[in-house]
Amino acid sequence: MFDPRSVRFPLDVFKWKIMENKWFTISVYSENNVGLLNRISGIFLKRHINVESLNVSKSEIEHVSKFTIVVFTTEDWTRKIVAQIEKQIEVIKAFYHTDEETIYQESAIFKIESHLLFDERQIQNIIKESHAQIVTVSREFFVLAKTGRREEIDEMYQHLKPYGIMQFVRSGRITVTKSPMRISAILEEFQNN
Amino acid sequence: METIKERKKAQAIQNPIKISGAEAIIHCLLAEGVDLIYGYPGGAIMPIYDELYKFQDSLTHVLTRHEQGATHSAQGFARVTGKVGVAMATSGPGATNLVTGLADAQIDSTPMVCITGQVPRHLLGSDAFQETDIIGISTPVTKWNYQITKASEIPEIMAKAFYIAKSGRPGPVLVDITKNAQFDELDFTYAPCTAVRSYTPIPKPDLRSIETAANMINAAKKPYIIFGQGVILGEAENQLRALVEKAGIPAAWTILGLSALDTAHPLNVGMVGMHGNYGPNVLTNECDLLIAIGMRFDDRVTGNLDTYAKQAKVIHFEIDPAEIDKNVKVDVAVLGNAKETLELLLPMVKENKHEAWHNEFKKKYEVEFDAVIKKDLHPTKEGLTMGEVIAEINQASKNEAVIVTDVGQHQMVTCRYAKFKQSKSSITSGGLGTMGFALPAAIGAKMGAMDREVVAIIGDGGYQMTIQELGTIFQNKVPVKIVVLNNDHLGMVRQWQELFFESRYASTVMTNPDFVKIAEGYHITSKRVKERKDLKAAVTEMMASKDAYFLEVCVEKEDNVFPMIPSGASVSDIRLK
Numbered sequence: 111m112f113d114p115r116s117v118r119f120p121l122d123v124f125k126w127k128i129m130e131n132k133w134f135t136i137s138v139y140s141e142n143n144v145g146l147l148n149r150i151s152g153i154f155l156k157r158h159i160n161v162e163s164l165n166v167s168k169s170e171i172e173h174v175s176k177f178t179i180v181v182f183t184t185e186d187w188t189r190k191i192v193a194q195i196e197k198q199i200e201v202i203k204a205f206y207h208t209d210e211e212t213i214y215q216e217s218a219i220f221k222i223e224s225h226l227l228f229d230e231r232q233i234q235n236i237i238k239e240s241h242a243q244i245v246t247v248s249r250e251f252f253v254l255a256k257t258g259r260r261e262e263i264d265e266m267y268q269h270l271k272p273y274g275i276m277q278f279v280r281s282g283r284i285t286v287t288k289s290p291m292r293i294s295a296i297l298e299e300f301q302n303n
Numbered sequence: 304m305e306t307i308k309e310r311k312k313a314q315a316i317q318n319p320i321k322i323s324g325a326e327a328i329i330h331c332l333l334a335e336g337v338d339l340i341y342g343y344p345g346g347a348i349m350p351i352y353d354e355l356y357k358f359q360d361s362l363t364h365v366l367t368r369h370e371q372g373a374t375h376s377a378q379g380f381a382r383v384t385g386k387v388g389v390a391m392a393t394s395g396p397g398a399t400n401l402v403t404g405l406a407d408a409q410i411d412s413t414p415m416v417c418i419t420g421q422v423p424r425h426l427l428g429s430d431a432f433q434e435t436d437i438i439g440i441s442t443p444v445t446k447w448n449y450q451i452t453k454a455s456e457i458p459e460i461m462a463k464a465f466y467i468a469k470s471g472r473p474g475p476v477l478v479d480i481t482k483n484a485q486f487d488e489l490d491f492t493y494a495p496c497t498a499v500r501s502y503t504p505i506p507k508p509d510l511r512s513i514e515t516a517a518n519m520i521n522a523a524k525k526p527y528i529i530f531g532q533g534v535i536l537g538e539a540e541n542q543l544r545a546l547v548e549k550a551g552i553p554a555a556w557t558i559l560g561l562s563a564l565d566t567a568h569p570l571n572v573g574m575v576g577m578h579g580n581y582g583p584n585v586l587t588n589e590c591d592l593l594i595a596i597g598m599r600f601d602d603r604v605t606g607n608l609d610t611y612a613k614q615a616k617v618i619h620f621e622i623d624p625a626e627i628d629k630n631v632k633v634d635v636a637v638l639g640n641a642k643e644t645l646e647l648l649l650p651m652v653k654e655n656k657h658e659a660w661h662n663e664f665k666k667k668y669e670v671e672f673d674a675v676i677k678k679d680l681h682p683t684k685e686g687l688t689m690g691e692v693i694a695e696i697n698q699a700s701k702n703e704a705v706i707v708t709d710v711g712q713h714q715m716v717t718c719r720y721a722k723f724k725q726s727k728s729s730i731t732s733g734g735l736g737t738m739g740f741a742l743p744a745a746i747g748a749k750m751g752a753m754d755r756e757v758v759a760i761i762g763d764g765g766y767q768m769t770i771q772e773l774g775t776i777f778q779n780k781v782p783v784k785i786v787v788l789n790n791d792h793l794g795m796v797r798q799w800q801e802l803f804f805e806s807r808y809a810s811t812v813m814t815n816p817d818f819v820k821i822a823e824g825y826h827i828t829s830k831r832v833k834e835r836k837d838l839k840a841a842v843t844e845m846m847a848s849k850d851a852y853f854l855e856v857c858v859e860k861e862d863n864v865f866p867m868i869p870s871g872a873s874v875s876d877i878r879l880k
Contacts, residue, residue, distance in 0.1 A: 141501050145438055145448065152443045193625035199447045199467055202501040 128185040133162075134206045135214065135285050136192055138177035139169055139293050141200040150177060150201075153194045159183050163216070165282030174202065180283045203293045207285070214285040218263045219245065220254040220270060221277035227252055230273055240266040251276055312336060313465065313495035324454035325350035325485040328418065329358045331461035334493045337389050339363045339380065339750060341373035343400075345393025346433060348420030350485035365750070365779055368771035370397050372743035374404020375769070378413045379747030382730045383705055383757075385538070387414040387468050388747060394420045395433030398479070399440060403737055405475045406444040410734030411559060412536060414473035416464050423483040424452045437479050446474030454487035458494070466496035471504025472623045473536060506624060508639035508647060515635050516618045517651030519592055525660045526552045527590035527615075529575055529583075529604075532559035532733075533597015533622060533641050540564065540726045542645035543596065547571075549649065551656040553664050555583035557598045559733040562723040566702070572664040576604045577868045578715035581675075582667030584866070584874040587612050589663070596620040597641045600630040601734065610873035620644055674879040675865050680720065686859030687835055689716040689788050695838055696758060696786070697722045699846040704756040705730065705748050709741035709765035712794035715864045717760045739768030742785065746775055749783045756784065756846065763789040763815050770821065776851050777825040784845050785827075785853045787818055790860045798863045822853035829853040 140146055147166065154161050162180045169176035181188060188206045196204040224247060226233055237244065242256040256266055263280060313335045322330070328351050332340065342364060344352040355364045367373040370392040377388030392401055398419040408415045422431040438450050447467045449460050457480070464476040520526055534543050540563050547554045547564065553572045554564060564571050573580030575587065584606075587593065593615045598604070605611045608630060619626070619633040620641055627636040637644050679690030693716060696704070702722035708714040708731040723729060730748050732740035745759035766787050776783060797811040822829040828848060832841045838856065845852045866877045 145442060145450075148439060148442050156443065190625075190629060193627075193629070197623065197625045199499060199502045 128189075131182055131184055133209050134181050134183065134185070134188045135209070135212055135283065136177075136179040136181065136188065136195070136204060136206045137285065137287075137291070138179065138195055138204045139171075139202045140175050140177065140198075141202070142173055142175045143200045146198065146200050147177075149198050150179075150195055153191055154181070157187065157191065159187060159191065163282040165284050167284070178282060178284055203296060205287075205291065205293075207287055211289070212285040212287050214259070214283050215257055216260055216263060216281055216283050217255065217257045218267070218278065218280040220256070220267075220275055221251050222254065222270065222273065222275060224248065224250055224252050226273050233270070233273060236266065236269045240269070242266065313462075314493070315495060316491070316493035319490040319492050321488055322491050323350065323354075323485065324457050324480070324487050324489060325354045327454065327457045327489060327491045328461065328480070328485070329354045329362060330491060331458060331493060332389065333358075333361060334495070335387070335461070335465045337362065337387070339365065340389040340391055341365045341367050341376040341747065342391030343367060343370050343373055343393070343397060345395075345397045345420065347394035347422055347482050348391065348397070348418075348480075348485075350482065351391070351418070351420065351480075364391075365746070365775060367743060367746075368774045369769065370400035371403050371739065372746075372769055372772045372775065374401050374408070374415065374417065375737075375740050375743035376747035376750075376775075377415050377417075378404060378408050378411075378740075379707060379730055379744030380751040381408075381413050381415055381747070382744070383727055383748040384751040385536075385727065386751075387416055387465055389416050389418070391418045392420070393433065394422055394437070395435045397433075398435055398437035401477070402440060402444060403735075405441055405477065407732055407735040407737045407740065408475035409444045409446065411732065412473050412532060413475065414469040415475040416468050417475060417477045419477065419479045420485070421450065421479045421481045424481045425483070427452075427481065437477065441477045444475070445477050448477040448479070450479040450481070451484050452481045454484045454489040457484065457489065458491060459496075462494060462496035463499060467499065467502070471502075505622060505640050505643075506638035508637065508644045510647065512635055512637045513644060513647050514651060516594075516637055517648055519616055519618060519635065520550055520552075520594065521653045521655075523592035523616075524657075525590045526550065526592040526594060526657065527586065528552050528554035528594045528596060529557065529587075529598055530554060530560045530563060530596040531557040531598025532563075533620070534560060534563040535597075535726055537597060537622065537641040539597070539640070539642035539645055542642055542649065544568070545649055546645055546652065549654055550652045551654070551658075551661070552594070553657070553661050555580070557601070557604055557733075558718050558731060560598060561718055561721075561729040562726050565724055566722045567724070570661070573668070574718060575874075576601075577606070577870075578719065578864050578866065580668070580719070581671035581866050581877060581879065582664040584868060584877045585667060586663060588614065588873070588875045590615050593617045594620070595631075595633075596645070597622070599626045602630070605630060606868045606872055606874045606876075610875065671866065671879065679716070684859070686862075687832070687838065687856060688862060689713055689858050690720050691835070692786065692788060692838065692842070692856050692858070693717050693720040693760070695842040696760075696846075699842045700756055700758065704728070704758050705752055707731070707741045707745040707748055707757060707759045709759075709761040710736045710738045711762045711765060712790070712798065712862075712864050713760055713762045713788040715795075738765035741765060742769045743772045743775070745783045745785070746772060746779075746781050749781050758784040758786060760786045760788065762794060763787055763791060763813060763818075764793045766818070767815075773822060773825040773827060777827060780850070782848075782850050784848070785822075785851070786845075787853070787855045788858050789815065789818065789855055790858050790862070791815055792860060794862075795864070797861070801861070801863065803869070818855045819853070827851045827853050829855070831855040831857065833857045
């Protein structure tokens with residue numbers, strides 16, 4: 111005899127888990143469209159959820175864009191947001207992942223006065239230890255580039271801060287997933303058409 | 304006025320013709336089978352209006368008195384016909400006046416295409432006269448929108464607009480066209496859109512979930528169906544009735560599901576939600592299986608989610624994957640078009656009667672009858688009730704009219720008491736709750752169903768929000784029946800003030816004009832009824848009229864609508880007084 115209880119969604123058990131705030135990376139594969147960024151950001155705005163980082167680039171497939179959006183919220187909200195994003199006409203597929211499920215990086219560049227490179231020996235150690243690159247050196251300033259996790263960039267920032275940073279900027283997070291994205295087959299179909 | 308002919312299917316035009324963008328728009332509309340649009344001209348859309356003038360034999364343009372009216376008329380037309388409604392406006396204020404109608408169509412899933420003019424391409428972003436970023440403004444309230452800046456884009460975008468508006472879960476689409484794209488020429492061909500690669504309008508039904516649903520239905524002792532507009536939009540009325548009858552399941556409706564199942568059907572148990580029927584609300588928390596079909600668990604339906612149907616398993620038949628688990632966590636989701644999924648479900652469902660369970664609804668109805676319905680429909684006090692007016696209209700129309708309602712007390716009373724035999728017959732602003740919706744929507748509904756009686760039932764507040772559309776009714780001789788239930792108050796807000804704000808009637812008392820004189824100003828036959836003895840004759844006269852007719856009924860000023868689930872309360876805690 112069929113027991114309807116056997117199909118009960120095990121949500122109550124995991125409720126505590128999906129209601130906990132965590133970092134989620136949302137990956138959106140979409141058509142390259144002028145208004146889509148507005149449409150997607152509106153979905154976050156409507157729910158009063160802050161976007162912690164946003165990156166838009168081309169994807170592995172020609173003419174298909176990829177949005178990488180980082181949010182700090184519950185899994186329940188993240189799932190609902192992803193469903194709303196995927197509902198948009200020009201969105202091909204949207205996914206969300208936890209930090210453990212992805213390889214992720216951010217980039218940062220620092221602009222610092224050139225004389226510090228010679229006057230403050232510690233700066234050279236910071237550059238070496240953080241595996242940062244010197245992009246350019248001019249009479250007035252030099253530029254450092256650092257790619258890594260946010261904590262590593264934050265740490266480098268803290269180390270350089272006492273010497274004075276003329277300008278600093280950090281990019282949005284970019285990620286690839288550890289497991290294959292289920293998008294591949296759909297995208298291949300597009301390419302073949 | 305002319306009867307609107309059956310809309311043809313979208314047609315392809317293969318041999319290129321060199322025409323202006325403005326003329327191309329007309330050809331696109333004709334190719335999509337459109338023969339009726341609502342709108343209001345202005346500077347940035349004049350080239351298209353110039354073409355409308357030339358094509359007036361094949362395409363009727365109805366000049367509304369406000370762009371908002373154009374959208375609601377297009378919505379009324381869409382809701383009664385199931386076809387895409389079309390509204391048109393100029394740039395700037397013309398475009399922004401569409402926003403309420405777009406938002407209403409978006410939340411109530413109404414297929415609509417709105418076309419707006421825009422300043423020429425070279426002036427975009429220069430704060431030109433009547434320039435507004437309508438793409439940015441309308442994005443959150445449209446299913447899709449697009450700005451055309453080149454004439455050559457017109458055929459593809461227009462085809463896509465119609466396809467997106469009507470496919471899957473329908474919704475409004477806005478196409479903004481710069482003035483240069485209207486003037487410039489293109490080699491015009493037309494191919495209707497049949498697919499957009501990034502868009503899956505209808506998810507493929509999963510047989511396993513349907514089997515699981517069938518097993519749960521067969522095992523249930525107290526199954527209960529709540530159906531919504533998805534049944535009407537998916538044209539699944541016959542499948543719904545077959546399921547209800549075969550499995551013997553009591554079925555209730557959300558406000559937008561009204562008329563999908565004959566109100567006289569023995570298993571139709573009434574309305575759910577804030578002012579729904581007593582049994583359907585209370586028994587939501589007593590059923591063992593809740594079967595939601597084409598509805599979205601709106602907060603006005605569920606009340607407090609923490610106490611909503613917690614004892615029951617929930618099956619959700621739904622076309623939009625984003626609705627699954629959005630408000631109510633479900634045990635089984637059956638994605639797809641309701642017609643298709645119910646068709647697959649039917650053979651797996653065993654025949655059943657569930658008489659004892661059904662009797663519980665009957666018992667609850669008796670409780671509601673004694674506490675509420677008797678007083679509403681057969682009042683013994685002096686003042687007229689809204690309910691008795693609706694009962695008279697039911698009788699005079701033989702339950703065959705299309706009833707269009709506005710928002711507020713009269714809307715709740717009408718939806719509670721109006722009787723329907725035929726689907727697509729109740730048109731109301733559900734999700735957005737747009738006061739001012741009914742009068743223009745009734746125009747569209749009448750023009751979409753010229754063979755049927757269309758009765759707009761409106762409160763004195765909402766009526767004055769779009770009262771200027773009387774001009775549209777007069778100019779186009781739209782034989783719509785207008786009933787204003789006048790209580791000289793914004794009744795629903797007043798009711799909340801009485802119940803929850805210690806009767807502090809902040810800005811809810813209305814000093815109204817002479818509505819009869821206003822209607823007479825538009826040469827519409829009118830009557831005012833103040834006493835019960837005159838009601839029947841007036842309603843009969845109105846329904847017998849071949850032309851537009853305005854009837855004002857002065858009802859009790861401070862009546863409340865019951866039952867009522869106070870905001871945030873549980874469906875079990877519905878109040879009868």
